[in-house]
Amino acid sequence: MSRKPLVAVLALVLLGALVLAGCRPAAEPVIKIGINAELTGDIPKVGEGTKFAAELWLEDINKAGGLEVGGKKYKVVLAIEDNESKAESAAAAQTKLITQDEVLVIVGPQASKQAIPAGEVANNLKTPMISPWSTNPRTTENRPWVFRACFLDPFQGPVIANFVTQEFGFTKAAVLYDIASDYPKGLAEFFKQAWEQLHGPGSVVAFESFTTKDRDFSAQLTKIIASGAEFLFTPQYYDEVPLIVRQARQLGFTKPIVGSDSWGSAELVKLAGRDVVGLFFTTHYAAAGAKGKTKEFIDRYNAKYGYVPDDVGALTWDAMLIVQKAIQDCGQITGDLAKDRQCVRDAMARIKDFEGITGKMTFNEQGDPVKSAVIVRINEQGEFEFYKSVSPTGQ
Amino acid sequence: MDTEARGATAAGPRAAARRWTAATRALFGEVPAFGWLLGALAAVLAEYFVGRPLARALGIGRIPLLFGVDVALRDPWLLPGTVAYMLLVYALPAAAVARLSVTVARGITERLLRLPVGLSVLVHLGLLYAGLHLWAGINDYRLLVTRLALIAIMVTISLNVVNGYMGEFSCSHPGFMALGAYVSSIITVLFFVHDSVLGPPLLPTAVGPFLFPLALIAGGAAAAVGSLAVALPSFRTRGDYLAIISLAFMFIVKSTIENVQLIGGSRGFMNQPDWAGLPTVFVWAVLCVAVTNNFVRSTLGKALNAVRDDETAAAHMTVNTRRTKMVAFVFAAFWAGVAGGLFAHVMRYVNPGTFGVQKLAEVLAMLYFGGLNSVIGSIVGAVGFTLFSEALRPLQIYKWIIIPVLLILVMIYRPTGLIAFREFDITRLVKPREKPGKVEHVAAAD
Structure with missing residues (x-):
């Protein structure tokens, strides 16, 4: 059995490689x-x-x-x-x-x-x-x-609590969040802490959770409505927020719903349409009117x-x-x-x-x-409009 | 091989291919595993000493990490250089040393054969580890991929015991891994690390590495206990029911961990000590392969196959089917738990989200890619899948077109996997090979 072809192939490949290597310009920094x-x-x-x-x-x-x-x-x-x-x-x-x-x-x-x-x-x-x-x-x-x-959640939580207190003067909050996802869960807890510091223990009247990929929130929302909360805070992602908002409205919850930076996606308005108009959330920057x-x-x-x-x-x-x-x-x-x-x-x-x-x-x-964090309002055109900026040193 | 086939078109490509195979067999047929290990070691040593300058001379700049696929994919101009590198650094030294050392290797293997088989196996493993250590030592990335591949081997083999040898479809392996990962992590962090939640270490850190195996075993044991939760209610039924119950188990474990605040909940658990180096992972992987291989080749393992093929018939042949299934399931869960513990200490961070459906799909893919009912198949599947998904990184999203297509092809042409239903006989592997007489004859006539 001849081994010549093998040797030839080897030599060819090597030669080709060396020629190519030579042709390439010397690497500049x-x-x-x-x-x-x-x-x-x-x-x-x-x-x-x-x-x-x-x-x-x-x-x-x-x-x-x-x-x-x-x-x-x-x-x-x-x-x-x-x-x-x-x-x-x-x-x-x-x-x-x-x-x-x-x-x-x-x-x-x-x-x-x-x-x-x-x-x-x-x-x-x-x-x-x-x-x-x-x-x-x-x-x-x-x-x-x-x-x-x-910015971090320990900062964002109090920002939302302060904003709602000053803007609306509410004292009873409800929270709906995904317990299986680290971001919503962390933020929900920081918010609760901040809210209770402002309004005393028990002022978060409903603290309801669900699990990632849940699509029906009626049980949690019914509890929230029954609790007499003045608004709902839900630090969820853009794919869940439209469902939560729509189901809340269908169940007769007409009070404000507030969100966090995870709302900030162009998809949100596409999916939710008019349901989210007029709602507020905190985020890193406001696209509309920038x-x-x-x-x-x-x-x-x-x-x-x-x-x-x-x-x-x-x-x-x-x-x-x-x-x-x-x-x-x-x-x-x-x-x-x-x-x-x-x-x-x-x-x-x-x-x-x-x-x-x-x-x-x-x-x-x-x-x-x-x-700083930015608070935006979803306007009539479905754009995220700058509402207020909150610096970490206070209001 | 292509040139050879072209050179012999007169006899048709098929005949040429056959002659080529015969020639290769004549050349390398008598090389024992020992010789190949020597060859691999030579290749790795070659890379160790001349890899860097050679790579620079060939224009690829750096040593290609995973057999050059990543380099060639990123810049097709470097393909010839990469091929040349692979030939010069890997193929040539390995083949040359394997061929030239035939006599020496045979002599050594024969001498080793007079000693207990275990010793011979140990010598082979030592060589294997030396090669692996040098190869992975070139770069931290290789080191990480090697450790992850070894862990993948453990998970795949343990899943093969249930899905392959026992013939059930279990989906709870990520859950077992999670149990092992969390239990062993909690033990090591609680006892040996100053943690913000679990407080100062209860034992001096210096003894930690020695007690680490105990933590891993505890993790495995936790997984084994957890597996009883699946096994006890579901082993009265077969097929889909077990699949559903085991899937539920996986979600229960994940949700439970997500809801326990003390260990970080969905934010994950970190600060594990850095004890899962390559030697540790290698030893555990070898242990897992050896024990599983013995298990499936034992009477119990054969009984397991009997239960898979026909449970009623097996019961009539005096097989205690319930006990057999239970033992196999708990056994598999134990090793998945140990693998999970190692995984946690390699990553030094665990998150319940890691042990979800995605992990399950990955392990199942490795298992069915490699082959059912075969230890060697699981090794091939786990290593192959890990290397594939790492080497194809430069393709980004297209990687997830190529890998599924590959899986589909495997399922069409080899429905039970690449190397299915094959026994892994270690003692035969360490024996010297006989001179392939018949093939020699063909080669001489050429």
């Missing part, structure tokens, strides 16, 4: 930024928003001919990884971005379920990471390398992708700009990855009064931003 997003799985819309916002940002950088650091322009490359909305996949993607793609800094993952294990990896491997959307305190807790771009940089971002995003960006998109945009500022503040790219990552992390921690489209941010020692 680039800045690699990792994106760890939920592109598939439970929340693909979140991943899509992340990707689109990041690519929009890259467009700007490319238009400017690269990212200028210390008087030198660097080409920027995005390494986008899908974490499938799974904790273990998020950790694997994060490890891959850090060790194989050798990214300088990572944006994402968005949801806390993914951001907590990914943050562990980033912190252990000493790579700066910023999660635009994760609200669980544990994502950044005791992790000097991990930051986030959104001015300046915020409007510019919304218009560009809308023109390119065909819909008004959700808060995830806006927060990712801010995260990208924070990353850009940190890299530029760092002053130089030495090529020594460990040194550059340290430099970028330190620069990020130093950021003060950063003017993002979702508000002014300064990082505290945990890597969480101190920033």
Whole structure:
């Protein structure tokens, strides 16, 4: 049996590879930024928003001919990884971005379920990471390398309680939330705590829960109506809110319904139609009536992708700009990855009064931003209209 | 293989392929498992020492992590370089060492054969681990993927005991994993870690790694006890009923954990100590494979097959069907629990949401991809599926078109999985191979 063909194939492949390797231009220094997003799985819309916002940002950088650091322009490359909305996949993607793609800094993952294990990896491997959307305190807790771009639930809860008290003068609240999902549950508890601090124990007259993917809330709503609550707070996602609101109205609940930042999706009005007009919720930014940089971002995003960006998109945009500022503040790219990552992390921690489209941010020692919340009203056109801004230092 | 086939078109591609197979068999047929392990070790050593400069010379820059698929998918221009790398670093050294060491390997295996089989197996495992350790040591990502693949092997094999050997359709494995994960995590955190909720450690942290196996066993035991909750009411029935009850069990476990505030509820539980390194996971995976393999080949295992094929007939053949099923189910749950415990300590964070329908689908896919009623099939399924879904990462969403299509193809052409209904005989594996005389003859005539 001749073995000549095998040898020939081997030689050919090797030769081809070497020729190709020779043809490729010598690698110029680039800045690699990792994106760890939920592109598939439970929340693909979140991943899509992340990707689109990041690519929009890259467009700007490319238009400017690269990212200028210390008087030198660097080409920027995005390494986008899908974490499938799974904790273990998020950790694997994060490890891959850090060790194989050798990214300088990572944006994402968005949801806390993914951001907590990914943050562990980033912190252990000493790579700066910023999660635009994760609200669980544990994502950044005791992790000097991990930051986030959104406010936390312990802040949002009191904001809602204060707003309702001042705006409507109510004293009896009802809460309906998903006990199986960490975000609604956490926020519901923080709200309850804040409300009871304002109005005394027992002022949350109904604290009802359901489980993810439940579609019939009539039992809980009947209890809420019977409890005599003056309004309903429901920190749910855009796919559940329309059902809750519609069923509440059908059962004869005519009082206000208030929501949280998870309402902030263009899908909400599409699904709920007129039912949600006039309702209030807290969020990171208001799309309708936005001015300046915020409007510019919304218009560009809308023109390119065909819909008004959700808060995830806006927060990712801010995260990208924070990353850009940190890299530029760092002053130089030495090529020594460990040194550059340290430099970028330190620069990020130093950021003060950063003017993002979702508000002014300064990082505290945990890597969480101190920033304002926005209260929006859903207007007659179904747009999210700016109503009021609440700063963390008080009203 | 393609060039070879083209070179021999006169005899038709089929004949050429046959001749090629014969030639390969003549060359490598007598290489024992020991020789292949030596070859693999040589390949990994080659990568360890010359991988980086070679990758740079071939223009791929870095060592391709998962056999080059990720590199080639990201930039098709690098395909020749990646193929060359794979040939030079993996195929060539492995084949050369395996072939050249035939005499030595045979000598060693024969000598080992005079010692107890267990010792021989241990030597083989040692070699396997050395190769794996070096391979995974190149990069943290490989290390993580290897550990996750080993854990996937444990879960898949334990599920195979129920779904394959016992022939029932159980959906509660994520629930068992969750029980194991939480119980072992609570034990390690309570005893050895300063936690904000569970307080200061009850025992000195230094003894922790030694008591870690006990925590894992406790996790497995918890899963085993939990499995009784499914087994006791449902084993009077068969088929769909068990599937439904076990599915319900999975949701009960998930919802229960979500509602227990002390362990974080739906926010998850973290701070597990970093004790599940590659050696630990490897030892547990080997233990699981060995014990399960012995179990399914024992009288009890054969009784299990009898129950699957015809429960009434088995009962008439003096098989205690109820006890047999119960033991197998509890056994499978135990290993799923241990795997869950390891998973929690690899991730160092668990969340009840992880152990839901998605996990179930993943484990079932691994099982049916690899093959029912086969330990080796489960290993292939778990490793193959894990590597596939990692290597195809650059395709992003399209990955979830390719993997299901692959599964459908497997189901069409091999309805019971890739390597189904095959016994995994370890003692035969460690024996020296005989010279394939007949094939030798064909090769000589060529």
